[in-house]
């Protein structure tokens with residue numbers, strides 16, 4: 001790989017500062033426009049009844065936080081159809097996957113907006129189609145704004161974990177044997193993002209392939 005990157009585990013690669021400031025600004029504006037639009041941000045309530053510590057909007061297909069299934073409409077929120085996934089967003093994920101020698105044809109992007117108290121518990125991304133999980137089609141994560149303390153561990157919850165600071169413009173690709181690693185966000189470090197983005201907090205986009213059929 002000729003671009004700066006760190007392989008944290010086989011198939012789990014951090015791409016620091018992959019995106020230029022201009023690209024970050026465009027993506028951040030696009031996400032804010034969608035999030036502030038009519039089918040925009042909401043705070044998901046998970047199966048156990050707790051509220052997530054992020055605002056979310058799913059593009060291309062909706063991830064239902066109560067059923068852990070993908071669906072066309074936001075069945076756990078307002079019933080509206082998920083907004084489309086703009087090709088300009090998908091193109092960034094395809095570039096990141098290719099940069100580490102992987103392939104992704106994204107049909108879903110979950111956009112999370114973290115405020116100063118935002119975090120995300122340890123979990124696996126395993127609601128996509130089984131064939132994509134088995135073949136290790138990667139998840140591509142793009143971070144914008146404030147830096148997050150991203151935690152990634154093993155295939156069981158109790159395995160040893162590593163902290164990777166994800167800063168604005170960074171990519172993180174986890175596929176192959178790392179596709180089902182537990183991961184989460186321990187904290188977001190306020191006011192660490194580039195002021196030029198005009199973004200308070202952090203945006204994270206995770207691109208995925210293979211939402212399960214309804």
Ligand code: SIN
Nearest residue numbers: 112141150185204206
């Ligand atoms: C996620 O795992 O869905 C989000 C990860 C992140 O915000 O970096």
Ligand code: MN
Nearest residue numbers: 123124125183
């Ligand atoms: Mn995840």
